[in-house]
Amino acid sequence: MRTHAEGPAGNDPVMPDAVATVHGDTLTLQLTGDIDAFTAPTLLEQAHKIVASGTVRHVDVDLTEVTFSDAAAVRALSRLAAEATDRRASFGMRDARPHIRWLLQQVGAGHLLTEPD
Template sequence: MNTFVSGGPADSEPVTPVTALTAGGGELIIRLAGELDGTTAPALGAQLDSMVSVEPVRRVVVDLSDVDFCDAATVRVFVLLATALTGRGGALRIHGARPHIAWLLRRLGAGGLLSDPW
Protein backbone atom coordinates (compact mmCIF):
# COMPACT_ATOMS: atom_id res chain seq x y z
CA MET A 1 0.00 0.00 0.00
CA ASN A 2 1.14 3.52 -0.75
CA THR A 3 0.52 6.35 1.70
CA PHE A 4 0.23 9.95 0.61
CA VAL A 5 -0.28 13.08 2.72
CA SER A 6 -1.62 16.28 1.22
CA GLY A 7 -1.26 19.82 2.43
CA GLY A 8 -3.74 22.64 1.97
CA PRO A 9 -3.69 25.14 -0.87
CA ALA A 10 -2.92 28.85 -0.47
CA ASP A 11 -4.57 30.77 2.37
CA SER A 12 -6.99 32.46 -0.03
CA GLU A 13 -8.56 29.12 -0.98
CA PRO A 14 -10.46 26.65 1.21
CA VAL A 15 -8.17 24.13 2.87
CA THR A 16 -8.44 20.68 1.34
CA PRO A 17 -9.71 18.44 4.14
CA VAL A 18 -7.81 15.32 2.98
CA THR A 19 -4.99 14.75 5.47
CA ALA A 20 -3.90 11.26 4.43
CA LEU A 21 -4.52 8.82 1.65
CA THR A 22 -3.64 5.13 1.53
CA ALA A 23 -4.14 3.22 -1.71
CA GLY A 24 -3.51 -0.31 -2.85
CA GLY A 25 -5.22 -3.48 -3.94
CA GLY A 26 -8.26 -1.66 -5.28
CA GLU A 27 -8.91 0.00 -1.90
CA LEU A 28 -8.56 3.64 -1.03
CA ILE A 29 -8.57 4.88 2.57
CA ILE A 30 -9.05 8.62 2.92
CA ARG A 31 -8.65 10.45 6.22
CA LEU A 32 -10.36 13.83 6.45
CA ALA A 33 -10.01 16.49 9.12
CA GLY A 34 -11.50 19.78 10.23
CA GLU A 35 -14.80 21.20 9.06
CA LEU A 36 -16.52 19.89 5.94
CA ASP A 37 -19.05 22.35 4.58
CA GLY A 38 -20.30 24.10 1.47
CA THR A 39 -16.95 25.87 1.20
CA THR A 40 -14.87 22.68 1.10
CA ALA A 41 -17.41 20.33 -0.56
CA PRO A 42 -16.73 21.27 -4.22
CA ALA A 43 -12.96 20.83 -3.87
CA LEU A 44 -13.42 17.63 -1.87
CA GLY A 45 -15.80 16.21 -4.48
CA ALA A 46 -13.40 17.00 -7.30
CA GLN A 47 -10.47 15.55 -5.38
CA LEU A 48 -12.33 12.34 -4.52
CA ASP A 49 -13.52 11.92 -8.11
CA SER A 50 -9.97 12.22 -9.40
CA MET A 51 -8.65 9.81 -6.75
CA VAL A 52 -11.07 7.03 -7.65
CA SER A 53 -10.60 7.47 -11.39
CA VAL A 54 -6.78 7.37 -11.36
CA GLU A 55 -6.63 3.66 -10.61
CA PRO A 56 -9.33 1.01 -10.48
CA VAL A 57 -10.60 1.64 -6.98
CA ARG A 58 -13.46 -0.63 -5.91
CA ARG A 59 -13.66 0.09 -2.19
CA VAL A 60 -13.31 3.49 -0.54
CA VAL A 61 -13.18 4.00 3.22
CA VAL A 62 -13.58 7.60 4.40
CA ASP A 63 -12.26 8.14 7.93
CA LEU A 64 -14.04 11.03 9.65
CA SER A 65 -12.39 10.56 13.06
CA ASP A 66 -10.79 14.01 12.88
CA VAL A 67 -13.81 15.82 11.43
CA ASP A 68 -15.53 18.27 13.77
CA PHE A 69 -18.33 19.44 11.48
CA CYS A 70 -20.04 18.15 8.37
CA ASP A 71 -23.00 19.61 6.49
CA ALA A 72 -25.44 18.46 3.81
CA ALA A 73 -23.17 19.63 0.98
CA THR A 74 -20.51 17.17 2.09
CA VAL A 75 -23.04 14.38 2.62
CA ARG A 76 -24.06 14.94 -1.00
CA VAL A 77 -20.41 14.47 -2.06
CA PHE A 78 -20.32 11.14 -0.20
CA VAL A 79 -23.64 9.98 -1.69
CA LEU A 80 -22.56 10.87 -5.24
CA LEU A 81 -19.26 9.03 -4.78
CA ALA A 82 -21.04 6.01 -3.26
CA THR A 83 -23.47 5.92 -6.20
CA ALA A 84 -20.62 6.06 -8.72
CA LEU A 85 -18.72 3.28 -6.93
CA THR A 86 -21.82 1.10 -6.61
CA GLY A 87 -22.45 1.51 -10.33
CA ARG A 88 -19.16 -0.19 -11.07
CA GLY A 89 -19.42 -2.88 -8.40
CA GLY A 90 -17.63 -0.99 -5.64
CA ALA A 91 -18.60 0.46 -2.29
CA LEU A 92 -18.05 3.43 0.01
CA ARG A 93 -17.97 3.14 3.79
CA ILE A 94 -17.68 5.97 6.30
CA HIS A 95 -15.70 5.21 9.43
CA GLY A 96 -15.20 7.15 12.66
CA ALA A 97 -18.08 9.60 12.33
CA ARG A 98 -18.81 11.44 15.56
CA PRO A 99 -22.35 11.03 16.89
CA HIS A 100 -23.65 14.35 15.53
CA ILE A 101 -22.24 13.58 12.07
CA ALA A 102 -23.64 10.04 12.13
CA TRP A 103 -27.01 11.56 13.07
CA LEU A 104 -26.82 13.93 10.07
CA LEU A 105 -25.94 11.08 7.71
CA ARG A 106 -28.91 9.06 8.96
CA ARG A 107 -31.23 12.06 8.85
CA LEU A 108 -30.30 12.72 5.22
CA GLY A 109 -30.79 9.08 4.22
CA ALA A 110 -27.09 8.21 3.99
CA GLY A 111 -26.84 6.20 7.21
CA GLY A 112 -26.21 3.03 5.21
CA LEU A 113 -22.75 4.35 4.41
CA LEU A 114 -21.71 4.24 8.09
CA SER A 115 -19.44 1.39 9.13
CA ASP A 116 -19.78 2.21 12.83
CA PRO A 117 -22.97 1.63 14.75
CA TRP A 118 -23.86 4.53 17.05
Protein backbone atom coordinates in the same frame (compact mmCIF):
# COMPACT_ATOMS: atom_id res chain seq x y z
CA MET B 1 -2.46 12.89 -2.10
CA ARG B 2 -3.34 15.79 0.20
CA THR B 3 -5.90 18.44 -0.64
CA HIS B 4 -6.65 21.60 1.33
CA ALA B 5 -9.66 23.86 0.93
CA GLU B 6 -10.41 27.27 2.32
CA GLY B 7 -13.83 27.99 3.78
CA PRO B 8 -15.70 31.26 3.45
CA ALA B 9 -14.04 34.39 4.84
CA GLY B 10 -15.18 35.82 8.14
CA ASN B 11 -15.43 32.70 10.26
CA ASP B 12 -12.97 30.50 12.06
CA PRO B 13 -13.54 26.96 10.76
CA VAL B 14 -11.17 24.15 11.55
CA MET B 15 -9.00 23.92 8.42
CA PRO B 16 -10.38 21.09 6.30
CA ASP B 17 -8.04 18.55 4.78
CA ALA B 18 -8.26 15.33 2.83
CA VAL B 19 -5.60 12.67 2.51
CA ALA B 20 -6.26 10.02 -0.13
CA THR B 21 -4.15 6.87 -0.09
CA VAL B 22 -4.46 3.80 -2.27
CA HIS B 23 -3.22 0.42 -1.06
CA GLY B 24 -3.92 -2.36 -3.51
CA ASP B 25 -7.54 -1.95 -4.57
CA THR B 26 -8.59 0.16 -1.56
CA LEU B 27 -8.87 3.94 -1.46
CA THR B 28 -8.77 5.36 2.05
CA LEU B 29 -9.90 8.96 2.31
CA GLN B 30 -9.11 10.61 5.64
CA LEU B 31 -11.08 13.83 6.10
CA THR B 32 -10.38 16.38 8.82
CA GLY B 33 -11.81 19.69 9.95
CA ASP B 34 -14.96 21.48 8.86
CA ILE B 35 -16.42 19.99 5.68
CA ASP B 36 -19.16 22.07 4.08
CA ALA B 37 -20.60 23.27 0.78
CA PHE B 38 -17.53 25.44 0.16
CA THR B 39 -14.85 22.88 0.97
CA ALA B 40 -16.29 19.47 0.03
CA PRO B 41 -15.96 19.77 -3.77
CA THR B 42 -12.24 20.59 -3.59
CA LEU B 43 -11.54 18.00 -0.92
CA LEU B 44 -13.32 15.20 -2.80
CA GLU B 45 -12.01 16.04 -6.29
CA GLN B 46 -9.00 13.71 -6.07
CA ALA B 47 -11.12 10.89 -4.64
CA HIS B 48 -13.52 11.21 -7.60
CA LYS B 49 -10.58 10.95 -10.01
CA ILE B 50 -9.26 7.85 -8.29
CA VAL B 51 -12.69 6.17 -8.26
CA ALA B 52 -13.27 7.14 -11.91
CA SER B 53 -10.01 5.45 -12.89
CA GLY B 54 -11.61 2.09 -12.07
CA THR B 55 -8.56 0.89 -10.15
CA VAL B 56 -10.19 0.65 -6.70
CA ARG B 57 -12.77 -1.84 -5.48
CA HIS B 58 -13.21 -0.42 -1.97
CA VAL B 59 -13.59 3.17 -0.76
CA ASP B 60 -13.12 3.72 2.97
CA VAL B 61 -13.85 7.24 4.28
CA ASP B 62 -12.41 7.95 7.74
CA LEU B 63 -14.45 10.67 9.48
CA THR B 64 -12.59 10.51 12.82
CA GLU B 65 -11.29 14.08 12.62
CA VAL B 66 -14.27 15.75 10.92
CA THR B 67 -15.42 18.45 13.33
CA PHE B 68 -18.32 19.86 11.29
CA SER B 69 -20.32 18.82 8.27
CA ASP B 70 -23.35 20.29 6.58
CA ALA B 71 -25.94 18.64 4.36
CA ALA B 72 -24.11 19.81 1.22
CA ALA B 73 -20.99 17.92 2.31
CA VAL B 74 -23.10 14.81 2.94
CA ARG B 75 -24.56 15.14 -0.57
CA ALA B 76 -21.02 15.38 -1.97
CA LEU B 77 -20.02 12.21 -0.09
CA SER B 78 -23.21 10.51 -1.30
CA ARG B 79 -22.26 11.36 -4.90
CA LEU B 80 -18.85 9.78 -4.30
CA ALA B 81 -20.61 6.70 -2.90
CA ALA B 82 -22.85 6.51 -5.97
CA GLU B 83 -19.86 6.82 -8.29
CA ALA B 84 -18.06 4.05 -6.43
CA THR B 85 -21.13 1.82 -6.60
CA ASP B 86 -21.52 2.53 -10.32
CA ARG B 87 -17.95 1.29 -10.75
CA ARG B 88 -18.72 -1.82 -8.68
CA ALA B 89 -16.70 -0.66 -5.69
CA SER B 90 -17.86 -0.88 -2.10
CA PHE B 91 -18.18 2.36 -0.13
CA GLY B 92 -18.27 3.02 3.58
CA MET B 93 -17.77 5.84 6.05
CA ARG B 94 -16.53 5.15 9.55
CA ASP B 95 -15.66 6.64 12.92
CA ALA B 96 -18.05 9.59 12.69
CA ARG B 97 -18.45 11.74 15.78
CA PRO B 98 -21.95 11.62 17.30
CA HIS B 99 -23.14 14.90 15.75
CA ILE B 100 -21.85 13.86 12.31
CA ARG B 101 -23.50 10.44 12.68
CA TRP B 102 -26.75 12.20 13.63
CA LEU B 103 -26.57 14.42 10.52
CA LEU B 104 -25.89 11.44 8.26
CA GLN B 105 -28.92 9.64 9.68
CA GLN B 106 -31.17 12.71 9.44
CA VAL B 107 -30.43 13.29 5.75
CA GLY B 108 -30.82 9.64 4.80
CA ALA B 109 -27.14 8.75 4.47
CA GLY B 110 -26.81 6.69 7.65
CA HIS B 111 -26.67 3.51 5.55
CA LEU B 112 -23.23 4.61 4.31
CA LEU B 113 -21.76 4.17 7.80
CA THR B 114 -19.88 0.89 8.16
CA GLU B 115 -20.20 0.50 11.92
CA PRO B 116 -23.45 -0.16 13.78
CA ASP B 117 -25.16 2.46 15.96
